[in-house]
Amino acid sequence: MTQPRVTLNDGRCIPQLGFGVWKLTDETAPALVGVALEAGYRSIDTAAAYGNEAGVGRAIAASGLAREDLFVTTKLWNDSHGYDAALRAFDASLGRLGLDEVDLYLVHWPVPRQDATVETWKALMRLREEGRARSIGVSNFTAAQLARLIDETGSTPSVNQIELHPGFQQSALRAFHAETGIVTEAWSPLGQGGALGHPVIAAIAAKHGRSPAQVVLRWHLDLGHVAIPKSATPDRIRENADVFGFHLDADDHARIAGLDAPDGRIGPDPETFG
């Protein structure tokens, strides 16, 4: 699989397609991450909250791949905001992964109720300086939350990982990312499977002789997003990696743009969650 990459604002590169492992366990992750690595994925998206960092680490160790050929993301959970707590949480994640550094460390949610993102972010800045988190970013931040973080620390996250799929396209937030040089990473890129049954997606899939999942992932890649689809089914893991041999045309893009719905959010609202 060719591996297109997106350049981050710190000069490093992230593979445009990654394998998401939410809901895999320490028991199921080793085999399924192994399938993904064999299929050509080189980026794995885990989190402290997923409870599978150890399983992901075992898969990486068993793969025989060189560490520099892999891009590993993990995330700081909501119970670990604050400077010291964030440093401790990072050490714990590294220990579970069995790695000396991660490629990307994200603040998983802004948790406005705690109002601790600035101190948390300063800890991530230190981890980047130390080289233990090669790049740092956030997840589920609104434009206002990003603007505040940038204003108060002078440091712009490399990535904002957000809910993003044809039924919830987040155009305003993506425009803010483009203005500020933040890479958009799409979580639930397939709408947790919900986007795949739509007749518009089915028609475009039939036109290109591709599956609905491949069409939705191609849409993300064409728009420059990083996408991290998840599957626990080996054939689907492989299918989702096979998205580099075709492109959508302007008509396809216009039709998918028409699927956007302001109330299409599946996951929690970042203004209130946590």
Ligand code: NAD
């Ligand atoms: P997704 O959009 O990747 O959908 C996954 C589901 O789609 C699968 O469980 C399966 O039901 C279906 N599916 C996948 N491939 C398919 C195929 N080829 N054909 C038919 N159906 C298929 O949803 P997700 O798991 O919620 O998101 C992906 C990843 O994003 C997660 O694993 C996780 O790494 C990340 N994530 C991050 C956050 C966050 O807050 N930062 C939140 C949710 C998910």
